Amino acid sequence: MEDSDTPQRHGQLREEAAKWFVIMRGPEAEIRRNEFEAWLARGAVHRLAYNRIAETFSNARFLKGDGKAGLDKERSQENSQKPQRKANRSIGIACATVSIIALGGAVLYLSISSMRARNPERPQSIVSASPSVGHPVQLATAFGEIRTFRLGDGSKVTLDTDSVLLVAFGKAKRDFRLVRGRARFDVFHETRPFVVFAGNGRVTARGTIFDVSLGDDRRVTVRLMRGAVDIDRLGSTVTEKGAALRLSPGQQYSFKDGGQPQVSEKPDPDVVDRQWPDGLREYENVRLDDLLAEANRYSAVPLLTASRDLGEIRVSGTYRITDPRRLAENLADLLGLALVTTSDSLLFTVSCTGYKEKSCRPPS
Structure with a gap:
């Protein structure tokens, strides 16, 4: 049965979505996966409610791995104390995220309304296609379209x-x-x-x-x-x-x-794309360059890193990769990087030094 056939209270849907978000990241995830997927299959409103809950926490989950040493070195060459402060702040964000998840779904509801205001969703395009007997049709999508x-x-x-x-x-x-x-x-x-x-x-x-x-x-x-x-x-x-x-x-x-x-059985442990029809990907400790390569499949303007060290930063979280500009801004904020915008690219770099003549969003 489709959601449109059975109107649901938004508060109830958010509560159910938050509950499933916690369960699917706990020890009962595999045991209850079929039950969870049946809940998602009830309709688009259920999937949208879950996606919004998941995306709420994507903005606070990331890891720095092999690229950290190179990044620290590059920043130290600029004789700046910002990297250490940003690293400390990043650790604090990560710890706060763990605490919030441990509290369950109750705290999640507080951020939904403000998140909608900042990041309005684009409705998924749904069209009818009725190929008649003996008359084949071609279905197609443009670059960046789902x-x-x-x-x-x-x-x-x-x-x-x-x-x-x-x-x-x-x-x-x-x-x-x-x-x-x-x-x-x-x-x-x-x-x-x-x-x-x-x-x-x-x-x-x-x-x-x-x-x-x-x-x-x-x-x-x-x-x-x-x-x-x-x-x-x-x-x-x-x-x-x-x-x-x-x-x-x-x-x-x-x-x-x-x-x-x-x-x-588990095709790609680093990337979970069950939700790709909704434009979402869930990453676990992947290279920033790999995440950007996936996002570039949907972007007319490529997302790039200024150095190999930056591309090696490890990232985790659930991201809407079909909105490249918003993705770039979120990642830059989370990783404490500057974002240089030109007609040819969205470039992640350590700071705006050397890019004063271009549109550069400094590290937050």
Whole structure:
């Protein structure tokens, strides 16, 4: 049932979202994951409430790892005492964050209203697409765009940035061909098979939610969130064909022409992107340069670091990477860095020294 069919009190939704935020970061996370995902699946309002709770704390979670020594060295060359003060303040922020989380969901509610005022959400684009029998259609997104399409059979497809999907409905089947990019399929169960082709593979859904991505190197990755899918590797010869494989929820399967397939239970421990249709990514101790590379998939103006040392700073948290400018400002504030804005880039640097002729936002 969609949220629009059952109006909810906003206060109650925030309370439930805060509760789940605490649970999914505690010892019962895996035990209650199916229950949590069922709560999210109740509709867009539930997902939005949870995302706002998660993003509230993203602004206070980060770690400095291998890049710290290089960063301290660079700052010391400027004979400034600011780095030490910022490091102390950063430690205080991190400690305060841990204390807040330990208190549970109650404190979370106080920051929701002010956060909305500072960071208004962009509504997700949802359009109808009803391919008729015998008339295939092309669904596509522009660079930096995420869009959800509601199909005539009741299924939903969400396309990531710069993605193309061909849809062909017949009387006996529902066929899809991922030409490029990434798609999430929320399948409505009916008698016609739901089949997605990508690269040299075929994914047959059994009434479920799953992602399919096709990389620039033609590698196909299938990740299952709920239900079951069967995967076949197609080839021109018998030796190139692979035996059918059925995935379980949480598993990921990756393959490409001429390579060995890989199955994993936890595909990427450093980046959790279950919420990518909402523009959110959850990172755990990743390099700043790696986070920026992901954000640049959505940004017309690239986010860059001024030195290798800065790029090695380790970062954790949940971030809305589809809003590059806001992301850059948040990261600069959290890491105590200056942000130089030009027509060609958003550049992270130690200070505004040497950038006086350009628009530079000094460290906070």
